[in-house]
Amino acid sequence: MNTINRLLTSAAIGVAVGVSSFAAYAETPANMLVIANRIDDVTTLDPAESFEFAGSDISRNVYSRLVYLDPLDLAAGYKPGLAESWEVSEDGKTITFTMREGVTFHSGNPVRAEDAAFSLQRAVILNKTPAFILTQFGFTPENVAETIKADGNKLMITTDKQYATSFVLNCLTATIGAIVDKETVMANEVDGDMGNTWLKTNSAGSGPYTLGSWKPNESVTLEAFADYYGGAPAMERVIVRHVLESASQRLLLERGDIDIARNLNPEDIAGVMEAGGIKVEDELKGRLMYLSLNQKHPELSKPEVRQAFKYLIDYEGMKNSFLKGQYTIHQNFLPATYLGASEENPFSLNIEKAKELLAAAGVEGLEIETGVREAQERIEIAQSLQNTLAQAGITLNITVGTAKQILARYRARELDMYLGAWGPDYPDPQTNAGTFAYNPDNSDEAQATGLLAWRNSWDTGGLTEKVEAAVTEGDRDKRIQMYQDIQAEFREISPFAIMFQQIEQSALRENVMNWSTGQAVTSAAYWQVTK
Amino acid sequence: MAVSEDNHERRPPRAPLSATLWPVARTTLRTLGSIAVTLLGLLFVTFIIGRVMPIDPVLAIVGERASQSTYDAVYEQLGLDKPLIVQFFYYIWDVLHLDFGTSLLNARPVSEDIARVFPATLELATLGIIFGVVLGVPLGVLAAVRKGSWIDQVARVVALIGYSMPIFWLGLMGLLIFYGILGWVGGPGRVGIFYVDVVPSVTGLILVDSIIDGNWDVFRDAFSHIILPASLLGYYSLAYISRMTRSFMLEQLSAEYVTTARVKGMSEWDVIWKHAFKNIRVQLITVIALSYAGLLEGSVLTEIIFSWPGIGSYITTALLSADMNAVLGGTVVVGLIFILLNIFSDLLYKVFDPRAK
Numbered sequence: 001m002n003t004i005n006r007l008l009t010s011a012a013i014g015v016a017v018g019v020s021s022f023a024a025y026a027e028t029p030a031n032m033l034v035i036a037n038r039i040d041d042v043t044t045l046d047p048a049e050s051f052e053f054a055g056s057d058i059s060r061n062v063y064s065r066l067v068y069l070d071p072l073d074l075a076a077g078y079k080p081g082l083a084e085s086w087e088v089s090e091d092g093k094t095i096t097f098t099m100r101e102g103v104t105f106h107s108g109n110p111v112r113a114e115d116a117a118f119s120l121q122r123a124v125i126l127n128k129t130p131a132f133i134l135t136q137f138g139f140t141p142e143n144v145a146e147t148i149k150a151d152g153n154k155l156m157i158t159t160d161k162q163y164a165t166s167f168v169l170n171c172l173t174a175t176i177g178a179i180v181d182k183e184t185v186m187a188n189e190v191d192g193d194m195g196n197t198w199l200k201t202n203s204a205g206s207g208p209y210t211l212g213s214w215k216p217n218e219s220v221t222l223e224a225f226a227d228y229y230g231g232a233p234a235m236e237r238v239i240v241r242h243v244l245e246s247a248s249q250r251l252l253l254e255r256g257d258i259d260i261a262r263n264l265n266p267e268d269i270a271g272v273m274e275a276g277g278i279k280v281e282d283e284l285k286g287r288l289m290y291l292s293l294n295q296k297h298p299e300l301s302k303p304e305v306r307q308a309f310k311y312l313i314d315y316e317g318m319k320n321s322f323l324k325g326q327y328t329i330h331q332n333f334l335p336a337t338y339l340g341a342s343e344e345n346p347f348s349l350n351i352e353k354a355k356e357l358l359a360a361a362g363v364e365g366l367e368i369e370t371g372v373r374e375a376q377e378r379i380e381i382a383q384s385l386q387n388t389l390a391q392a393g394i395t396l397n398i399t400v401g402t403a404k405q406i407l408a409r410y411r412a413r414e415l416d417m418y419l420g421a422w423g424p425d426y427p428d429p430q431t432n433a434g435t436f437a438y439n440p441d442n443s444d445e446a447q448a449t450g451l452l453a454w455r456n457s458w459d460t461g462g463l464t465e466k467v468e469a470a471v472t473e474g475d476r477d478k479r480i481q482m483y484q485d486i487q488a489e490f491r492e493i494s495p496f497a498i499m500f501q502q503i504e505q506s507a508l509r510e511n512v513m514n515w516s517t518g519q520a521v522t523s524a525a526y527w528q529v530t531k
Numbered sequence: 532m533a534v535s536e537d538n539h540e541r542r543p544p545r546a547p548l549s550a551t552l553w554p555v556a557r558t559t560l561r562t563l564g565s566i567a568v569t570l571l572g573l574l575f576v577t578f579i580i581g582r583v584m585p586i587d588p589v590l591a592i593v594g595e596r597a598s599q600s601t602y603d604a605v606y607e608q609l610g611l612d613k614p615l616i617v618q619f620f621y622y623i624w625d626v627l628h629l630d631f632g633t634s635l636l637n638a639r640p641v642s643e644d645i646a647r648v649f650p651a652t653l654e655l656a657t658l659g660i661i662f663g664v665v666l667g668v669p670l671g672v673l674a675a676v677r678k679g680s681w682i683d684q685v686a687r688v689v690a691l692i693g694y695s696m697p698i699f700w701l702g703l704m705g706l707l708i709f710y711g712i713l714g715w716v717g718g719p720g721r722v723g724i725f726y727v728d729v730v731p732s733v734t735g736l737i738l739v740d741s742i743i744d745g746n747w748d749v750f751r752d753a754f755s756h757i758i759l760p761a762s763l764l765g766y767y768s769l770a771y772i773s774r775m776t777r778s779f780m781l782e783q784l785s786a787e788y789v790t791t792a793r794v795k796g797m798s799e800w801d802v803i804w805k806h807a808f809k810n811i812r813v814q815l816i817t818v819i820a821l822s823y824a825g826l827l828e829g830s831v832l833t834e835i836i837f838s839w840p841g842i843g844s845y846i847t848t849a850l851l852s853a854d855m856n857a858v859l860g861g862t863v864v865v866g867l868i869f870i871l872l873n874i875f876s877d878l879l880y881k882v883f884d885p886r887a888k
Contacts (some may be wrong), residue, residue: 200638216637218840404587
């Protein structure tokens with residue numbers, strides 16, 4: 001549906017709502033939470049494999065972890081979950097967790113250290129897409145029996161070298177850190193798959209909710225787990241309905257048939273704010289919009305040119321027009337709400353300054369190509385850049401394509417400039433530091449396609465070593481300072497111009513309290529919600 | 532006796548059984564052959580399009596930040612390293628065993644997915660075509676009989692709106708007025724939240740399942756949810772069917788046999804319904820069958836607006852996600868529908884038109 005049609009629809013709904021009233025709206029039951037969301041990205045429910053937004057929402061509510069993030073106090077960082085305490089060895093390589101007693105899985109089986117060891121070993125052995133979150137600590141299918149092991153009520157994990165404890169524990173709050181019921185999972189093993197096929201569509205957790213049903217592209221139903229160790233949730237049933245269209249979500253919310261609409265477009269957000277009984281809550285998410293310059297290009301690799309590009313972006317203009325309410329200005333690789341995040345945003349549109357920098361670099365009549373995936377907001381950003389770059393004498397040719405076309409060229413280091421988005425993988429600063437500012441081997445042969453610095457042929461100018469140092473720093477405050485220093489340097493010297501951070505706007509019935517989509521660091525939680 | 536013998540001799544010799552059965556067998560074989568060739572062609576074209584279009588099924592599975600080794604492993608796992616023709620034959624072999632494979636994106640057998648989404652579309656399309664035929668045919672006949680009158684003008688405007696208004700616009704306006712403001716019908720979805728999974732799924736058609744279960748609350752709720760999208764689809768069918776009916780009827784009403792019937796003093800009712808209408812039935816069957824087949828393909832926009840989990844949005848989502856097993860499975864089903872409706876139309880021709888026998 002194009003923008004004009006969307007605007008027309010929203011306008012028509014707005015007018016109709018204005019001249020009429022929704023006096024006789026329904027209301028969902030007090031013990032039930034009904035959410036409209038796009039859930040067509042759920043591909044698997046196995047926490048060792050799940051790596052999508054809607055899938056992570058389900059996992060967060062169905063599984064417990066050794067440590068978890070409290071949705072009512074995300075700033076506090078990880079808290080004891082299934083592990084009630086932990087100790088770190090003198091060499092800093094082994095963490096010994098003491099398991100909480102008396103916790104049961106949904107099946108009724110007790111949660112043991114053996115289950116925790118099995119869950120983490122299983123994720124490493126299966127080696128699915130998110131496995132790197134664990135394998136970056138040196139765990140391999142061959143060594144997990146030794147490096148992750150249970151002894152009575154204790155779980156010991158031993159990393160290949162010393163890492164910041166906060167780094168390890170932050171990673172264990174991710175979806176892949178979910179603890180599964182070994183007995184149940186292995187009872188459903190087929191051909192040595194460690195229950196992977198079964199867990200794709202079933203669950204074996206100990207979280208606040210049990211999985212009622214998952215109908216792809218239709219709905220997910222969760223039922224409260226009365227024996228949850230943190231106390232039974234107030235919402236006894238949660239139904240997440242797949243509603244693709246923003247206007248449909250708005251109508252459902254205004255009629256009172258749902259409690260929360262998660263995908264309203266800016267026009268519908270503005271519309272529901274006018275309606276009675278509805279509130280809108282903003283949360284910063286982890287997705288960053290950025291542009292990057294290929295350092296193989298003889299002109300783009302000049303420091304002054306890299307700087308100039310950062311002054312040729314109309315941050316305010318875009319934020320206040322087509323990105324209004326959806327993105328905020330953010331010029332650092334760690335999203336706000338992350339450990340070590342920086343609030344410094346020193347760049348603004350300054351054509352004259354950019355011209356001076358280009359002149360100092362001896363650059364004139366530059367013509368470059370940018371690759372953009374066919375998404376409305378990205379294309380609009382590219383068009384804005386085309387306009388502002390032209391004012392400094394730079395011709396920007398925009399190539400729009402599918403993910404396959406554009407990413408293939410980006411990963412092959414072929415594009416002059418890339419305009420895209422990046423979201424963190426786990427709630428630790430290393431997730432972004434380790435891709436934006438880390439590139440130990442910049443050669444073509446390295447084929448480190450997972451690293452953004454490598455994709456842009458940037459050797460990081462010494463930041464790689466600083467990132468390595470930060471990830472092993474045990475002192476939390478020192479670690480925060482290290483990331484802030486890295487980001488300050490990154491802002492000035494890198495070929496990346498981070499531009500915006502995403503805002504998620506949820507529209508809720510007024511009686512819904514304590515709603516959390518997990519900010520940038522985690523996923524949505526339902527157990528703390530009340531009505 | 533002699534006469535009897537003479538008669539017996541003059542009677543043509545009875546054809547042997549094999550000669551009687553042969554034409555039937557030949558027709559059946561020809562039909563089956565035609566179905567097989569059509570399906571094979573359909574699969575081949577869809578398969579090739581799926582392989583050459585610029586969507587990467589591997590990226591859809593591993594994500595854009597996976598390492599090259601993970602990418603390569605999945606590439607191989609999906610059999611994409613084999614020549615296209617080999618991949619195609621593997622697929623055909625599986626389909627012959629009624630195995631459409633597993634959806635790359637939700638890890639379920641495609642056949643299970645189709646069994647879940649197709650009844651939703653079937654229910655919606657069937658109700659839609661009933662509306663379209665029940666209202667569209669009489670409207671078209673009336674418009675032809677009263678050519679140029681206000682009825683004809685109304686039918687023209689109704690059809691024009693049906694042809695020209697975008698379906699998502701009408702859908703949203705329908706939702707806004709009948710659900711949002713008046714509250715006469717249920718909102719998006721097949722049933723309200725209180726009735727999800729209340730009746731056991733026997734046919735997958737909620738209206739039918741609720742009748743089987745004797746649960747009239749669910750039936751009422753499901754009906755209040757289906758009535759709006761079905762009316763909307765019915766309206767679009769109505770627009771097409773009424774215009775075609777009018778056109779067919781006008782041709783018949785200007786024929787000499789109609790004038791003769793009128794001259795003979797036959798009542799207008801008999802002239803229209805017993806003579807003229809009788810002669811357009813075969814053409815109408817084609818129009819209705821095509822219209823029904825179109826609805827059974829799934830109306831993607833209607834399904835999106837009404838959050839209706841049907842086959843249209845299933846195939847579209849699969850296509851955009853490079854889930855080719857799901858796309859091919861859905862395509863086979865849609866292809867089969869067209870073929871079966873064609874065969875059904877042919878059978879009806881023979882019932883209504885003796886010349887076709």
